[in-house]
Amino acid sequence: MNKTLRKAVIAGNWKMNKNRKEAKALIEEMKPLVAGADCGVVICVPYTNLETALQATEGTNIKVGAENCHWAKSGAFTGEISADMLTEMGVEYVVIGHSERRQYFGETDATVNQRVRAALDAGLNVILCVGELLEQREQGITEEVCGMQTKVALGGVSKEELKKIIIAYEPVWAIGTGKTATAQQANEVNHYIRTVVGGLYGQDAADAMTIQYGGSMNAGNAEELLAQPDVDGGLIGGASLKAADFSVIVKAASK
Numbered sequence: 449m450n451k452t453l454r455k456a457v458i459a460g461n462w463k464m465n466k467n468r469k470e471a472k473a474l475i476e477e478m479k480p481l482v483a484g485a486d487c488g489v490v491i492c493v494p495y496t497n498l499e500t501a502l503q504a505t506e507g508t509n510i511k512v513g514a515e516n517c518h519w520a521k522s523g524a525f526t527g528e529i530s531a532d533m534l535t536e537m538g539v540e541y542v543v544i545g546h547s548e549r550r551q552y553f554g555e556t557d558a559t560v561n562q563r564v565r566a567a568l569d570a571g572l573n574v575i576l577c578v579g580e581l582l583e584q585r586e587q588g589i590t591e592e593v594c595g596m597q598t599k600v601a602l603g604g605v606s607k608e609e610l611k612k613i614i615i616a617y618e619p620v621w622a623i624g625t626g627k628t629a630t631a632q633q634a635n636e637v638n639h640y641i642r643t644v645v646g647g648l649y650g651q652d653a654a655d656a657m658t659i660q661y662g663g664s665m666n667a668g669n670a671e672e673l674l675a676q677p678d679v680d681g682g683l684i685g686g687a688s689l690k691a692a693d694f695s696v697i698v699k700a701a702s703k
């Protein structure tokens with residue numbers, strides 16, 4: 449596995465945080481700190497902040513993403529947003545299958561796959577989240593769970609389309625808990641996911657795939673996690689809400 453074949457991407461997932469004024473202030477503070485980064489920089493923000501984020505990041509190296517999208521192009525789906533609505537705004541990325549969507553909003557592997565398909569059809573880059581629950585890790589079925597989530601989510605995705613997908617391995621027990629997977633645990637599962645991708649699409653596709661780690665990554669632990677051979681960046685929750693912390697992670701990924 450040659451890490452130099454792929455680019456690290458640091459993506460902030462703001463979740464349900466920041467009003468428009470706060471979003472603008474955070475981006476303005478962040479801009480000079482991440483300018484010139486030698487990695488991809490993405491901020492995934494609430495729908496209500498997309499316009500603000502797109503305007504504030506214009507002409508910078510920061511790309512803007514949404515935190516979800518629906519699988520249909522349009523229709524009677526109250527409260528949902530389509531992938532086409534996002535691309536029409538200029539949004540380039542979308543997070544799909546985050547564990548909070550799976551846990552609290554009934555997302556299944558099948559609906560994650562439908563949303564991935566819709567996002568690709570609309571031309572979006574996808575950050576596809578997979579990860580095991582604590583009890584699944586304790587049962588020793590982490591690889592089965594992550595492998596299955598990956599395979600189902602990628603159903604009907606061509607090798608060419610795969611280039612627009614980043615996988616984020618996020619052990620559910622490490623999200624927002626301050627409990628990070630060890631660098632070794634993160635690398636092991638990322639490596640396994642890469643093997644699964646290789647089985648589906650071939651070694652060249654697996655080698656080229658960006659696979660992030662997410663789950664309490666912060667300014668203090670980012671360097672060690674990002675130094676792992678199969679960890680190509682991070683999906684950052686809490687630490688992406690502070691410009692200084694986020695920029696330390698971006699700098700660690702740029703080394």
Ligand SMILES: O=C[C@H](O)COP(=O)(O)O
Pocket residue numbers: 461546618622623624625626662663664665683684685686687
């Ligand atoms: O999408 C981000 C992950 O859920 C990680 O969140 P966290 O960094 O707050 O643990």
